Amino acid sequence: MIRRAVLQDIPALMDIYNEAILHTTATFDTEVKDMENRKAWFAEHNGRYVIYVDVEDGKVAGYASLSRYRDRKAFDPAVEISIYVHKDYRGRGIGRSLMEKVLAYAAECDEIDTVISLITSENAASIHLHEVYGFEYCGQIKNAGTKFGRKLSLNAYQILYDR
Numbered sequence: 001m002i003r004r005a006v007l008q009d010i011p012a013l014m015d016i017y018n019e020a021i022l023h024t025t026a027t028f029d030t031e032v033k034d035m036e037n038r039k040a041w042f043a044e045h046n047g048r049y050v051i052y053v054d055v056e057d058g059k060v061a062g063y064a065s066l067s068r069y070r071d072r073k074a075f076d077p078a079v080e081i082s083i084y085v086h087k088d089y090r091g092r093g094i095g096r097s098l099m100e101k102v103l104a105y106a107a108e109c110d111e112i113d114t115v116i117s118l119i120t121s122e123n124a125a126s127i128h129l130h131e132v133y134g135f136e137y138c139g140q141i142k143n144a145g146t147k148f149g150r151k152l153s154l155n156a157y158q159i160l161y162d163r
Contacts, residue, residue: 001054001055002052002053002054002055002097002098002101003052003053003055004050004051004052004053005042005045005051005052005053005063007042009051009053009060009063010035010038010039010042011035012053012059012060012086013038013042013051013053013060013063014033014034014035014038015086016060016062016063016084016085016086017029017033017038017084018032018033019086019087020084021033023087025120025122025123025147025148025150025152026084026120026123026126028120028144028145028147028152028154030147044067044068045065045066045067047111048066048079048109048111048112049065049066049067049068049079050065050066050102050105051063051064051065052064052065052098052101052102052105054085054089054094054097054098056089056092056094059086060086061085061086061088061089061092061094062083062084062085062086062089062094062095062098063083063084063098064081064082064083064098064099064101064102065081065082065083065102066079066080066081066102066105066106066112066115067079067080067082068080069116076111077111077112077113077114078112078113078114078115078116079106079112079114079115079116080115080116080117080118081102081106081115081116081117083095083098083099083102083126083129085098095125095126095129096129096132099129099130099133100133103115103133103159106159106161107161110163112161113160113161113163114158114159114160114161115135115158115159116156116157116158117130117135117156117157117158118154118155118156118157119154119155119156119157120152120153120154120155121140121152121153121154121155122152127155127157130157131157133159134159135157135158135159136157136158136159136160137155137156137157138156138157138158139155139156140153140154140155140156141153141154141156
C-alpha cells in the first residue's frame with residue numbers, strides 16, 4: 001500500500017535513509033541524520049513537495065519524495081526526486097511502485113514543470129529505473145563527491161512536463 005507519509009513514519013524514514021548513508025553510495029550524505037533533522041526535513045514537504053511511503057506487512061518498506069530542488073525562487077517549478085527502499089525489501093518492485101506514484105502526482109501538479117534526479121554514476125539499478133520511467137539523461141558531473149574513499153561522479157536526469 002502506498003500512501004502519503006505521516007509524522008509517525010519519521011523513525012522508519014530515518015532508519016531507511018541512515019542505512020543508505022552508512023552502506024551505499026546512493027546518497028552523498030556521510031553523516032547519519034537524527035530525529036530533529038528528519039522532522040525538519042519532513043516539515044519541508046508540504047504544498048508541491050511530498051513524501052509517499054510503501055507499507056508492507058505494517059512496516060514502511062520504502063519511500064519516495066519530491067523535494068525543493070534549490071533554495072532560489074527561480075527554481076520553484078523544479079523538484080528533486082529521491083527513492084529509498086529498506087534493505088530487506090529491495091528487489092521486490094517497491095521502487096517501481098513508488099516511482100509510478102510520485103510521477104503521477106508530479107504530472108498532475110501544475111506547480112511542477114520538471115522532476116530532476118541526481119544519481120551516483122555507479123548506481124546502475126537507479127539509472128535503469130529512471131530511464132524506464134522516461135527520465136532523460138542530461139549529463140555527468142565528474143568526481144562530484146568522495147565517499148568510502150572513492151571519487152564519485154553524479155549523473156543528472158530529468159522529466160519535463162509541457163504545461
